[in-house]
Amino acid sequence: MTRFLVSETNPGGRKLEDILIQLRAEVLARSTKISEDTRPEALHVMGNNMKILEHLSAAIELAQDSTHLLDRAFGPSESAHGGPPRIGVA
Numbered sequence: 066m067t068r069f070l071v072s073e074t075n076p077g078g079r080k081l082e083d084i085l086i087q088l089r090a091e092v093l094a095r096s097t098k099i100s101e102d103t104r105p106e107a108l109h110v111m112g113n114n115m116k117i118l119e120h121l122s123a124a125i126e127l128a129q130d131s132t133h134l135l136d137r138a139f140g141p142s143e144s145a146h147g148g149p150p151r152i153g154v155a
Contacts, residue, residue: 070084071144072144073149076144076147078144081128082129085121088121089118089122093118096118099111138151
């Protein structure tokens with residue numbers, strides 16, 4: 066059972082890349098709020114956030130690549146309409 070991702074049991078879920086894009090936007094928004102804080106702790110958190118943003122961007126690219134591959138091979142997903150998964154076991 067999935068909580069966040071679209072599946073046959075969760076047709077109201079979202080695509081992985083959409084969740085990651087929203088998460089990246091939120092990390093970026095929080096980072097903007099501390100961008101002028103020069104305290105060591107804020108600089109450390111900002112450095113961590115920049116690394117997290119890089120990892121999120123890479124994860125978004127991978128998720129989009131998987132979606133494009135599945136779309137080309139099997140057509141659009143029907144999971145949002147309660148359809149079976151395109152690969153794997155239902």
